[in-house]
Amino acid sequence: MFEGFWTSQVVWNALLIGGAAAVLSGCIGVFTVLRGQSFAGHALADVSSAGGALSLLLGINPMLGFFGLGLLGALGLSGRRQGDGDLAAGILLGAGLGLTALLLHFAISLRNSTGAAAVVMFGSLFSAPPGAGALALGSALAGVVLLGVIHRPLLLSSLDAGLAAVRGVNIRLVAGVFLVLLALAVTLSAMAVGAILSTALLIGPAAAALRLTRRPGLACALAAGLGVFCAWGGVALAYASYGFTPGRVWPVSFFIVALVFCTYAAASLRRA
Amino acid sequence: MFVPYLLDGWIVATLVALASGFAGFFVVLRRESFAAHALPMAAFPGAAAAVLFGVAQIYGLVAAALLGVGLLLWLKRGQRNDAATALALVALLALGALFLSLSGRYADAVYALLFGQVFAVGPGDIAPAVALGVLVPLAVLAGFRPLLLSALAPELASVRGANCGWVDALFLLLLALAAALALPVTGALLVFSLMTGPAGAACVLLRSPKAALALSVGLALALIWSALALSYATGWPAGFFTGALAAVLYLAARMWRRARRARPSPGWA
Amino acid sequence: MSMALEVSGLTVRLGGREVLRDVGFALAPGAFCGLIGANGSGKTTLLRTILGFETAAAGRVTRDGAVGYVPQKLELAPDMPVRARDLVALGLDGQRFGFSFPSARRRRVVAEMLEAVDLLGFADQRVGELSGGQLQRVLIAHALVSKPKLLLLDEPLANLDLRAAAEIVALLKRVAGQGVSVLISAHDMNPLLGAMHQLVYLANGRAASGRTEQVVRTEVLSELYGYHIDVIRVHGRILVVAGDGHVHAHDHEHVATIP
Ligand SMILES: Nc1ncnc2c1ncn2[C@@H]1O[C@H](COP(=O)(O)OP(=O)(O)OP(=O)(O)O)[C@@H](O)[C@H]1O
Numbered sequence: 001m002f003e004g005f006w007t008s009q010v011v012w013n014a015l016l017i018g019g020a021a022a023v024l025s026g027c028i029g030v031f032t033v034l035r036g037q038s039f040a041g042h043a044l045a046d047v048s049s050a051g052g053a054l055s056l057l058l059g060i061n062p063m064l065g066f067f068g069l070g071l072l073g074a075l076g077l078s079g080r081r082q083g084d085g086d087l088a089a090g091i092l093l094g095a096g097l098g099l100t101a102l103l104l105h106f107a108i109s110l111r112n113s114t115g116a117a118a119v120v121m122f123g124s125l126f127s128a129p130p131g132a133g134a135l136a137l138g139s140a141l142a143g144v145v146l147l148g149v150i151h152r153p154l155l156l157s158s159l160d161a162g163l164a165a166v167r168g169v170n171i172r173l174v175a176g177v178f179l180v181l182l183a184l185a186v187t188l189s190a191m192a193v194g195a196i197l198s199t200a201l202l203i204g205p206a207a208a209a210l211r212l213t214r215r216p217g218l219a220c221a222l223a224a225g226l227g228v229f230c231a232w233g234g235v236a237l238a239y240a241s242y243g244f245t246p247g248r249v250w251p252v253s254f255f256i257v258a259l260v261f262c263t264y265a266a267a268s269l270r271r272a
Numbered sequence: 273m274f275v276p277y278l279l280d281g282w283i284v285a286t287l288v289a290l291a292s293g294f295a296g297f298f299v300v301l302r303r304e305s306f307a308a309h310a311l312p313m314a315a316f317p318g319a320a321a322a323v324l325f326g327v328a329q330i331y332g333l334v335a336a337a338l339l340g341v342g343l344l345l346w347l348k349r350g351q352r353n354d355a356a357t358a359l360a361l362v363a364l365l366a367l368g369a370l371f372l373s374l375s376g377r378y379a380d381a382v383y384a385l386l387f388g389q390v391f392a393v394g395p396g397d398i399a400p401a402v403a404l405g406v407l408v409p410l411a412v413l414a415g416f417r418p419l420l421l422s423a424l425a426p427e428l429a430s431v432r433g434a435n436c437g438w439v440d441a442l443f444l445l446l447l448a449l450a451a452a453l454a455l456p457v458t459g460a461l462l463v464f465s466l467m468t469g470p471a472g473a474a475c476v477l478l479r480s481p482k483a484a485l486a487l488s489v490g491l492a493l494a495l496i497w498s499a500l501a502l503s504y505a506t507g508w509p510a511g512f513f514t515g516a517l518a519a520v521l522y523l524a525a526r527m528w529r530r531a532r533r534a535r536p537s538p539g540w541a
Numbered sequence: 542m543s544m545a546l547e548v549s550g551l552t553v554r555l556g557g558r559e560v561l562r563d564v565g566f567a568l569a570p571g572a573f574c575g576l577i578g579a580n581g582s583g584k585t586t587l588l589r590t591i592l593g594f595e596t597a598a599a600g601r602v603t604r605d606g607a608v609g610y611v612p613q614k615l616e617l618a619p620d621m622p623v624r625a626r627d628l629v630a631l632g633l634d635g636q637r638f639g640f641s642f643p644s645a646r647r648r649r650v651v652a653e654m655l656e657a658v659d660l661l662g663f664a665d666q667r668v669g670e671l672s673g674g675q676l677q678r679v680l681i682a683h684a685l686v687s688k689p690k691l692l693l694l695d696e697p698l699a700n701l702d703l704r705a706a707a708e709i710v711a712l713l714k715r716v717a718g719q720g721v722s723v724l725i726s727a728h729d730m731n732p733l734l735g736a737m738h739q740l741v742y743l744a745n746g747r748a749a750s751g752r753t754e755q756v757v758r759t760e761v762l763s764e765l766y767g768y769h770i771d772v773i774r775v776h777g778r779i780l781v782v783a784g785d786g787h788v789h790a791h792d793h794e795h796v797a798t799i800p
Pocket residue numbers: 555556557558560578579580581582583584585586587613696728
């Protein structure tokens with residue numbers, strides 16, 4: 001079942017990207033949940049899908065596309081107060097998804113990449129470009145370091161914006177940097193499990209960790225650990241699935257999301 | 273554009289717009305954006321399972337959307353937990369991805385189910401589409417007053433003897449059926465746009481509930497017809513035009529209303 | 542004669558706290574009853590329990606006939622495509638399933654109701670764009686249009702200016718005169734003094750009730766409020782004002798008269 005697992009270049013690439021995405025998303029996810037910005041994460045993912053499609057069309061590294069549009073989305077989000085049931089936000093996101101549909105259509109017809117929609121929306125770790133692993137790891141590390149730098153004011157402003165302002169924290173700056181980090185986490189998650197599934201890696205391990213501990217630092221470490229477990233477990237299961245239905249690999253993203261879901265369910269049972 | 277083999281597509285799209293216009297009006301009024309977002313996602317694995325098992329898509333869609341209603345009602349009963357809800361939706365999408373990949377038609381089916389593929393509609397899809405496209409509007413009209421009153425204030429509806437729990441469930445049911453019908457045409461990701469863009473614009477523009485409902489349906493028809501015509505003319509996907517036109521419609525309506533408000537009213541001139 | 546509303550031995554717990562304890566009173570048909578109490582004394586809870594929105598831990602509520610309700614607050618989005626006249630019309634048959642067709646009779650009934658609350662000029666305004674007092678009056682019209690036997694109003698005067706409050710009280714007095722029992726909550730009883738026959742006073746979860754002339758007396762009110770209360774007559778009307786803070790013992794005939 002697992003022969004050739006450790007020697008495969010493709011598998012190593014997948015493990016690197018999945019691990020990097022899980023670590024950064026776990027840490028950022030804890031703050032996203034604490035700040036009640038799950039919706040923002042979801043919106044950024046939808047918007048960044050257009051970037052993924054654009055990069056396929058242009059033939060550049062998808063990370064660039066996801067991140068570029070994610071930043072644009074972050075810019076849009078920082079301009080307005082967000083609310084969960086917001087009609088206008090939903091309709092604007094719909095326009096963004098329409099753009100994704102158009103770009104994917106071009107990518108499919110002009111570049112003959114029939115799987116473009118599946119790759120961007122549902123991810124495909126096993127077909128990531130060879131250099132992507134190192135790039136993902138590098139940016140995840142940079143993201144974690146930056147998060148470490150701003151974690152104190154970020155935490156303070158997440159818990160009590162008024163108090164943070166009194167203490168001299170530049171709330172807008174902190175919120176802006178956090179949105180950029182969120183865009184980066186969404187980018188890596190989108191590389192790993194696809195744009196519309198990226199919420200799973202961002203929210204799932206973090207929410208599970210916050211059910212087990214309320215201490216933010218510990219929760220970050222725990223979320224990163226759980227995320228890596230899900231990502232690597234997903235890669236391994238997908239590799240093994242070649243034996244389930246001969247000749248066909250089940251999507252890695254399915255396994256990762258399923259593991260995240262089970263992890264969260266288990267964590268909520270423990271506390272209940 | 274109206275050649276016979278595309279005619280089915282036009283007919284189904286028209287029925288989709290009817291159902292979406294009626295259901296979407298109450299999505300906006302009852303502020304159920306979340307349900308309108310979630311139910312198409314819930315229907316997605318049903319369509320994928322239908323592809324996998326080779327049954328007509330509409331049955332898979334309706335079955336899965338109804339399960340989605342059950343899930344939503346269950347989530348509503350406990351205090352809703354955002355993380356759990358988001359994860360449940362994403363898990364459903366991933367399940368759909370699994371079904372599609374097992375069906376061996378992963379590549380093209382993913383695009384069709386996420387972003388729509390109206391001209392792939394065949395004659396076999398007409399009968400269920402007619403059934404749903406007529407049933408949903410009639411049911412919305414029949415439930416118009418309780419749906420409206422409980423949208424304004426559930427307590428006032430209860431005082432008048434309406435059972436708000438049932439009215440809520442009825443609404444979600446109709447929304448699920450409309451979403452199931454619309455999904456193959458607009459795709460799971462753009463059902464929301466078709467439902468809320470025209471309805472949101474209508475609610476901004478008109479004050480009378482019945483007139484706004486009528487306008488919502490009219491705009492939904494105009495939206496889907498323009499999207500199809502533009503798609504046919506350019507060869508670009510209809511989903512793009514659906515998403516873009518819905519946003520344009522809504523923003524234009526908002527701006528028009530704001531401009532009218534800014535003008536001093538003649539009474540004070 | 543059967544009572545329009547009978548409440549006896551009512552105890553209600555919310556979030557583990559006993560909000561109402563052993564509350565009892567009755568309303569005859571056509572009675573105009575004030576439900577008076579400070580913020581948080583349980584007025585809303587009592588009304589909601591009468592309506593069946595909260596379940597009582599003990600005691601019973603018996604109602605006779607249809608009931609109309611005017612809630613304390615209603616949050617409406619300004620974009621709702623619902624006009625004042627639509628909200629009033631929903632008071633006629635908002636619970637009904639089935640197709641409804643415009644009818645001249647309905648329009649007339651709705652217009653008459655809006656006229657009665659003096660809002661005909663705002664019939665076509667969106668409910669989300671009405672002022673607080675206007676919305677209050679539309680809600681009263683909504684509650685009255687179906688001709689209920691019992692009308693429950695939760696602080697309908699809180700948002701009204703003096704004149705609007707007086708007009709609403711006059712309207713409710715007319716309504717009571719036609720045989721409808723009115724139970725109206727308020728933290729200030731003054732606007733109601735000219736109209737109410739009867740009064741239920743809530744404090745610390747307990748209720749005291751009686752006819753207005755029995756309760757609105759300095760010694761009774763001072764006892765109830767735990768604070769000195771003056772009952773004053775002005776131009777033949779009665780006003781209740783807080784005094785200087787001490788409960789004067791045996792302060793019997795303290796009804797001052799200002800000519
Ligand atoms: N759902 C609830 N759970 C727990 N306690 C509640 C709940 N609703 C109300 N209470 C408490 O019950 C008490 C009575 O509340 P209620 O709203 O009935 O007061 P009220 O007399 O209507 O006050 P107001 O004049 O401010 O409207 C208050 O102390 C309130 O905090």
